[in-house]
Amino acid sequence: MTQESKEFEIVREFEVDATPEEVWEAITTGTGGYLWPMEPPEPRVGGKGPFGSTITAWDPPHRYVNRVEGVEGISQQTLNQLDHTIEPREGGRRAWVRYVHSGIFVDDWDNQYDGASKHTDFYLHTLRQYLTHFAPRPVAFATLNGPEKSMAADALTAVERALALADDAAPGAAVEVRGPEGLFGAVVDYRDPYFVGLRTDDSLIRFFGRNHWGAPVGISVHDFAPDADAKANEAAWQRWLADVFA
Template identity: 45%
Template structure:
């Protein structure tokens, strides 16, 4: 049975409305993943884009509809705040199919993680060229053995972190051929873990909590990154965690 849903979030962001708008419309690879709908700064959406509202830098609404009558809509409302900052009201709505309870929980958790990553990008890497490592929307997935209830604890242990790792904890761990992860925890919940380094944001997704497997992605802001090479190296490391 399908069911309509709506997830609403309000977040203050450490950047101007113009920078927030640019991050959402053209730099999604820097904080979420490449959507295939990136629109260069100063440009307008193509005629066939599923854009309902385009009012830079204040309001963006994207809505896609399927032949079966379901839809998916993203609504970004941006307001200027004191000190050159901005407030974002984000609403994700649509229709979920069978198993909607797990899907709804997953949407809520992923929304919080992605919006947090947006804030981290704007605060620490705003405007820097980025290489996204992973596949759009799914990132880099672990093996089937990364789907157990304890899978995120195994990941934390591989990073030298305790099960109760908290924001601010230091991280220094080998990622195999993907080199050393040297940074700090910037996001920590039972389902999600974020690590920020001097030139990157590493995101770990506990999708084992939603019927999937643990996965990861990376947003790398240094030059000369070979995305395919990095993805292969991180995939090999993640598989090794659960070997």
């Protein structure tokens, strides 16, 4: 149901086994280590940020805020702001992070808020995985979406079955799953009804159950292997996903 636009705010706080400088590097360089490749922000207040945003706070490595009004392709009423606060813990060996995503959703507020809130948890978990296991290794990033059939209510379940992921494989479990090249070992680092995260020695593979919000299932691969090939990863997982929903 379409609803009138209104404000939203999503707030998360966490500690991570990384220095404030390492967290700052991860969230400002835009390499694709935990999100996706994007143009780094201009390092100054008033500078240009990702996706047409403007930098409204820039205090390395403690505070970074970007803000955009009238997101391209969406009503000019739309407002989007990302606010990151980073503080040292344990003498600077760890970091505490406060992340606030706020703005205005124009249509279908409840559905948009639910999707953004759950995606936030998954993305920030992936940030912690990246900082703990892979930073600052170079990354080859690939992302892709499934066909229209992957919008079905049970689409993510179909992906889990195709992976041969057992129903009781909880976060922390070492598993053997089936991907484009056959069986491979991984650790389940995230799993709920909406997302699955797998970690290998050289990669983070993320499965997005966006079918819950009226969109196709998605996959992202953050590959840190020295010979990583993003295009090959994209093509392989695209074929795999097409076979799942053939």
